Amino acid sequence: MRVGYGGGIPPNVGEGDRAAGADGVRENLDPTWLRGDPPWLDLFTVWLREAIEARIAEPNAMVLGTTDAAGRPSTRAVLCKGVGADGVVFYTGYDSDKGHDLAANPYAAVTFPWIALERQVHFRGPVEHVTMEETQEYWYMRPRGSQLSAYASQQSEPIGSRIELEERAAAAAAQFGGFDEGAEVPVPPSWGGFRLVPEVVEFWQGRANRLHNRVRLTRTDTRWEAVRLQP
Template sequence: MRVGYGGGIPPNIGEGDRAAGADGIRENLDPSWLRGDPPWVDLFTVWLREAIESRIPEPNAMVLGTADADGRPATRTVLCKGADAAGIVFFTGYDSDKGRELAANPYASVTFPWIALERQVHFRGAVTHVSMEETEAYWYSRPRGSQLSAFASEQSRPIGSRIDLEAKAAGVADGFGGFDDGAEVPVPSAWGGFRLVPSVVEFWQGRANRLHNRVRLTKDDAGWHAERLQP
């Protein structure tokens, strides 16, 4: 199945703005757009805000890629819960599949696939735990039901049936006084946040005829370097 991007009129040399895609921006993504400290943060903030304003489903959803100690990769979708100059933050169980893989190989990638806007942003870098203060601040901002479910779940471990899962969650809820009200639910000891600290960031903008725009930032000892990539 082939899906088109933007119009079907091939742009002539020097008329690349005729290849505008669904993001509504006629100008072509260019390395000069990358400003800020670090240089990815301003454009990413704008694109994330525009994804939210466009009301696409789960605009903060991102595909997280990890690898185990033997280098075997796995991907899954998680929610970004923080994005600033320090990096990209998400929360999970430390004993989950991804938590164990990050313990064995603390390097990951994330992709924000804003397909409806014909935009993507990719991050790669080392992953560290966030502070306990950050974990607690996020935990206590969550709805009580989400806290209880996370407390009940031995994430990524097998369970016999949906009924068993619901009964386990109900038992935990009863222990704290109920789903709607009761005692404060503490942060589980094996649950918390990770921060991906980017060393590679790539912005992708869909264009007509698959002649997409790709701009990559790479960090080394001398700082950040931007370059245009062929699609």
């Protein structure tokens, strides 16, 4: 179902940067906004900060798209746990559905859907494992309950009931001395991080009458190239 269509010709056609969008932001996204090394990082950082300041629910949530060995796509929401010049990082079980997909086809796409701000940022590129040191550093920053849940769960495998799942978590807590305190919970051997190394980065900004702004960066062998796309 499509909703919210405007009618007729946009009243602000030809006004360029003076035309306020549907979000009330007057400045139109432009390729000149993308600069630095890499040129997408500064603007992404600003938009993420503004999503946090706007109290967007789970501002670091992103939709991750993968394909299995037969080329069938799958998407799910995951939490981004790091963004830097070298890429976008998330953590999961390597034996999960997405882990199997990435083992078969180590290429993925992620989209940050800041819908309330009428903004999206999309990344595409090859995916690699982060180092064990990076995984351990992040693991020991996690709350103990999250560590125990990850240790207890055989991610994406069937289980008979919710009670059985809770019993597995309770057994893991007992093994390490309790939910609130106890022995250090080790990183599960089949759990860790992935890094998407961007080849394509696209910024999307909502505008009135669905005359949206899109700017895409594509990495070549020597540099990044930015172009404006029609909506």
